[in-house]
Amino acid sequence: EPEVTQTPSHQVTQMGQEVILRCVPISNHLYFYWYRQILGQKVEFLVSFYNNEISEKSEIFDDQFSVERPDGSNFTLKIRSTKLEDSAMYFCASTELGWNTEAFFGQGTRLTVV
Amino acid sequence: RKEVEQDPGPFNVPEGATVAFNCTYSNSASQSFFWYRQDCRKEPKLLMSVYSSGNEDGRFTAQLNRASQYISLLIRDSKLSDSATYLCVVNMRGQAGTALIFGKGTTLSVSS
Numbered sequence: 001e002p003e004v005t006q007t008p009s010h011q012v013t014q015m016g017q018e019v020i021l022r023c024v025p026i027s028n029h030l031y032f033y034w035y036r037q038i039l040g041q042k043v044e045f046l047v048s049f050y051n052n053e054i055s056e057k058s059e060i061f062d063d064q065f066s067v068e069r070p071d072g073s074n075f076t077l078k079i080r081s082t083k084l085e086d087s088a089m090y091f092c093a094s095t096e097l098g099w100n101t102e103a104f105f106g107q108g109t110r111l112t113v114v
Numbered sequence: 115r116k117e118v119e120q121d122p123g124p125f126n127v128p129e130g131a132t133v134a135f136n137c138t139y140s141n142s143a144s145q146s147f148f149w150y151r152q153d154c155r156k157e158p159k160l161l162m163s164v165y166s167s168g169n170e171d172g173r174f175t176a177q178l179n180r181a182s183q184y185i186s187l188l189i190r191d192s193k194l195s196d197s198a199t200y201l202c203v204v205n206m207r208g209q210a211g212t213a214l215i216f217g218k219g220t221t222l223s224v225s226s
Contacts, residue, residue, distance in 0.1 A: 031211045043158060043201065045213035055211035088196040091157055095211075102148065103214055 002026045004106035012112045013082055019034050019110045021077045023092030031055070032075045033093040033103060034067065043091070049075065082113045117141065118217035120202050126214060126223045127196055131192045137185040137202030146205035147178055149187045151198045161187075171177045192224045 005024045013019050025032050032047040048055040049067050056094040066078045075094075079086055089110050118151040127133050139147075147164035161167065164176040166183055185202055199219040205212060221222045 003211070031216075035214075037184070042218040043152075043214075043216040048211045048213065050211045055212055058213065102160050102163060105159070107157050110155075 002028075004104055005093055005107050006106035008037070008109060009107065010110045010112070012114060015084060015113055016081050019079050019082055019091075019111060019112055021079075021090050021111070023075045023077075024073050025075055025094035026104060027073075027094065028096065029094035029104075031095045032067075032069070033037040034077045034097075035091045035093060035105075036088040037108075038085075038088045039089065050072070058077055067105075077113075082111075084113050085111045087111055118202055118204050118216045120200075120217040120220045122218060122220060124221040124223055126225065127192055129170075129192055129194060129224055129226050131224070132188065132190045133192060133222060134189075135187045135200055135202075135222075137187075137217055138187045139183050139185070139204045139215075141204070141206050142180075144183075144204045145209075147176075147185050148203040148205075148214070149174075149176055149185075150203050150216075151200040152201055153198050158203075158216075161200070162226075182188060189222075193223050194226060197222055197224045 007022045032049045037043045045058050047057040047061045063082045068076050089108045091108045092106040095103050118139050128169045149161040150158040151161045162171050164178045173190045177186045191210045199221045201219045202217040204215045
């Protein structure tokens with residue numbers, strides 16, 4: 001069964017450092033997303049990406065965040081200068097083109113900012 | 115203003131029980147509705163989409179009431195493996211590339 005894969009599974013970084021979280025979406029999917037979940041809280045939308053540009057972003061996705069599809073398979077989330085409150089599980093997801101909005105999620109990257 | 119609201123539970127039920135979860139959403143223009151399941155510290159996994167006419171998948175039945183902005187999930191004959199957090203999810207524009215709005219989830223614990 002095709003799946004979304006994310007690396008690393010866990011990243012520990014110092015406050016102020018840059019981190020890049022990586023994702024390989026399902027190969028025939030065309031929309032890609034990043035969500036985050038702070039421990040004990042709900043899953044929150046960050047950004048969606050289609051055709052090499054951002055489709056939609058939330059208030060959380062400020063100038064510290066950026067996304068990129070550097071090649072035909074990877075989809076990355078960069079946090080420029082991490083803060084303690086960026087500590088969360090970050091999930092990548094993908095959907096097929098069209099009205100089907102069923103999103104398939106990767107296993108997540110647990111980011112810990114110390 | 116909470117966009118998607120769920121009773122957090124926990125719901126503690128014995129094996130074989132029937133359990134129902136409810137969810138309300140605030141935006142009447144919402145187009146697509148889902149139930150996802152999330153195991154502890156794992157990713158959300160799609161359980162089922164929710165259609166206006168109601169739909170069933172084995173032991174799981176989902177209902178949507180657009181007038182009341184209310185979604186439900188019924189689990190019959192609960193199994194130990196059903197223990198998880200059930201997330202009510204809404205997509206306001208009903209198209210790919212737009213945000214899924216998650217509820218905080220309802221925790222189910224099934225015991226033998």
